[in-house]
Amino acid sequence: MKTTVTAPGESGPGYDDSLRSYARRRAQVVECLEELTAINAGIGQTARAARIHETRDALVNQRFTLLVLGEFKRGKSTLVNRLIGREVLPVGAAPTTAVITRVSYGEEPSARLIMTDGGEQPVEVDRLSEEITLVQSSEGANQARHAGIARAEVALPAPICRDGVDIVDSPGLGEHVTRSEVTYEALPSADAVIFVTDAAQLGSEDEGFVRERLLGAEIDHVFFVINK
Numbered sequence: 278m279k280t281t282v283t284a285p286g287e288s289g290p291g292y293d294d295s296l297r298s299y300a301r302r303r304a305q306v307v308e309c310l311e312e313l314t315a316i317n318a319g320i321g322q323t324a325r326a327a328r329i330h331e332t333r334d335a336l337v338n339q340r341f342t343l344l345v346l347g348e349f350k351r352g353k354s355t356l357v358n359r360l361i362g363r364e365v366l367p368v369g370a371a372p373t374t375a376v377i378t379r380v381s382y383g384e385e386p387s388a389r390l391i392m393t394d395g396g397e398q399p400v401e402v403d404r405l406s407e408e409i410t411l412v413q414s415s416e417g418a419n420q421a422r423h424a425g426i427a428r429a430e431v432a433l434p435a436p437i438c439r440d441g442v443d444i445v446d447s448p449g450l451g452e453h454v455t456r457s458e459v460t461y462e463a464l465p466s467a468d469a470v471i472f473v474t475d476a477a478q479l480g481s482e483d484e485g486f487v488r489e490r491l492l493g494a495e496i497d498h499v500f501f502v503i504n505k
Contacts (some may be wrong), residue, residue: 307336340381341442347473349449352504356473357446361435366446367406374397375409375456376428377463378446382439383432393427393501405429409438450486461490469498476503 310333319328345353354366361380365388388405390398400408409429438444447463448456464470472491491499 283289285473286302293436298408299438302426303336303339307333310336314396339441341468342445342466343442343469343471344447344467345461345471345473346447346463346491347450348475348478351449351473351475353449353473354446356471356502356504357444360437360444363433363434363435365402365405365433366433375448377448378409378429378431378460380431380433380438380444380446382435382442384434386431386433388429388431391427393425402427402431405431408456452460464490464494464496467494467496469500470496471500471502472503473504476505 301365310329314326314330314333317329318325355368357380358364358366358368363379366378383401386402387450388400388402390400392398409426424468445463445467449458450457450460470491472487
């Protein structure tokens with residue numbers, strides 16, 4: 278399949294047409310499943326009707342998760358900001374992203390922090406980067422600005438997310454063992470992965486991770502972005 282890369286806000290014929298075609302066909306399949314559910318219920322096949330209805334619900338709620346990962350200081354958050362067309366995620370020369378951040382579609386921009394105790398804390402979108410940025414402690418070690426944040430969720434009217442696509446930014450691998458494990462744990466839920474690497478450091482620690490963790494996760498779609 279040919280892929281056309283466009284700047285945020287531009288109309289890319291390959292990308293936009295493919296998403297519209299997918300959304301249209303999904304709606305047609307959902308309609309057929311609803312008709313089959315009604316038919317089977319009408320003839321007394323309640324168990325079959327229930328199974329078809331479950332399939333319909335799974336299709337309606339389907340999400341496509343694109344996970345962006347790589348070693349720290351490779352430009353992952355910069356890439357995600359470019360994809361969504363807005364400077365939302367923290368960027369900088371030092372390791373910055375502290376938690377997994379999921380960007381989904383929403384008509385109105387909003388953001389919230391999901392805490393480790395299960396609570397939620399709304400936050401202004403333009404202030405999100407402040408909440409999830411790593412800061413230097415007095416001992417020089419990186420730590421989250423606010424303890425207790427499990428992940429961040431953002432809703433934006435980004436065209437790339439319109440048809441059920443979620444883009445997930447992750448903490449840099451190799452910066453801290455705990456944050457690396459958080460990233461590894463996100464792999465099973467990913468439908469596709471963008472692995473960002475550095476042109477000046479190809480084949481370093483990245484190679485072992487790709488071989489042992491990324492390719493071993495049996496993800497069908499893996500893309501490599503060589504930055505810098």
